[in-house]
């Protein structure tokens with residue numbers, strides 16, 4: 001059986017040369033693995049489509065050992081990401097985080113659209129890496145059922161002087177902090193940062209990237225989003241560690 005889908009290569013798994021196993025984020029099936037025969041050699045027609053960050057129309061054959069790439073028509077390869085180490089390492093983190101989150105057929109298309117838009121803005125330098133990182137982390141988690149409750153204080157419902165508890169995904173105000181253990185990780189959320197987080201979680205796709213923050217607020221947003229994603233996933237991401245070493 002052959003099926004057509006669009007997909008972006010999040011990573012490659014080595015196989016016996018010159019074959020590679022591709023980890024694809026697809027519109028129709030979410031995350032899938034597909035064997036790409038011969039792409040490590042010189043003559044393969046699908047080598048370009050097998051590169052990490054390449055986005056292509058794929059024809060996949062479903063065999064006994066899983067999917068095999070039958071053909072691939074490259075649409076976009078985000079080549080310029082490779083010319084800037086900071087952008088390359090951040091894009092690699094987006095791919096690693098997405099692999100960890102495991103998008104499925106229900107949210108695969110939305111996650112792919114988010115990743116394509118984020119990579120494009122990163123490549124073009126249209127938004128700062130710090131802002132794109134926070135947007136990608138929070139939006140990806142929201143699309144995957146891990147949206148934080150940012151409606152107001154979980155104790156009294158009011159909306160000022162709020163703290164984010166990234167392990168719990170909730171807010172408490174200064175008056176209600178006593179309801180949580182004193183050693184629980186928390187981050188102060190200034191108004192503009194909270195507004196930005198709500199926007200990232202709830203805005204329509206076409207408005208998602210349409211906001212600006214001061215450098216201080218952007219730094220606070222980056223810290224809050226990263227703490228949230230690390231606490232919620234319990235993950236350690238090698239690509240994130242590397243991204244931080246080159247800041």
Ligand SMILES: [Zn+2]
Pocket residue numbers: 153154155156157158172173174175176
């Ligand atoms: Zn309260």
